[in-house]
Amino acid sequence: MAFSVNTNIGALKAYNALVKVNAQTEKAQLRLATQKKINSVADDTSGYNVGKKLEAETLVKKAQLNNISSAKNFLSTAESALLQISDKLNQIKAKQVDASDPLKDSAAIAKDIRTLAAEISSILGNTTINGVNLLSSTSAPSFNVGGAALTFDFSTSALGVAALEAAVGTSNLQSTTDSTVLGFDTTTVADNVRTALGRIGNLSQALDSREEFLTAAIANNTASISSIFDADVAMEQLNATKGQISSQIGTAMVAQMNTAPQQILSLFR
Structure with a gap:
């Protein structure tokens, strides 16, 4: 194992893992806030398109149902x-x-x-x-x-x-x-x-x-x-809680790995 001070590879990997965990946590929290699992087209392009077509069809059918009341x-x-x-x-x-x-x-x-x-x-x-x-x-x-x-x-x-x-x-x-x-x-x-x-x-x-x-x-x-479109609230709550705990652990690990190169100083005593 090589010792490097200029580039802390371990800390970078820990940081990348922390960014990923935080992104997943934010997504779960957003789904809880909106009660929807698709909040943008990027979340599920196919599902978004199908869902919007169904919404349009439903609005037309509701208008036709209102027309039936008028016709009656x-x-x-x-x-x-x-x-x-x-x-x-x-x-x-x-x-x-x-x-x-x-x-x-x-x-x-x-x-x-x-x-x-x-x-x-x-x-x-x-x-x-x-x-x-x-x-x-x-x-x-x-x-x-x-x-x-x-x-x-x-x-x-x-x-x-x-x-x-x-x-x-x-x-x-x-x-x-x-x-x-x-x-x-x-x-x-x-x-x-x-x-x-x-x-x-x-x-x-x-x-x-x-x-x-x-x-x-x-x-x-x-x-x-x-x-x-609707989110599974129970599952998203589990994901949000898991993400918060993982974020705290990841932050602690980044801090520890960021200070790891200091161990090399013992070679200069």
């Missing part, structure tokens, strides 16, 4: 309006039959029917959400709720808004002529309303299915993100 509100409002229209059409049909009784006041019944028709017309024109008419004959809004966009076409394809508006208009059920009011056949428009309600039911079922899928997908993505 849309359908619920339209359903309530159509149920009222259906009930009023049933009442109109019953009153028309009632008016055939010679002992009844057909003129008074015709007035009742005009009032019901006016209410239906009001519902058609005022069933809106955020300025959008839900029972419009020209608008069929789409919602991005995951997968293929759902188009709410119950109004344009099933309801037959134009025919319904004509039925409750001044030429038919709101006509000033009692015979026209009492003789108008509501069968077709009533059937259309029921068909539209059925379409709303189908769309609601589709929304429930997609909500279930998105909820499960978000939960699975969150679990994957957690496994990639």
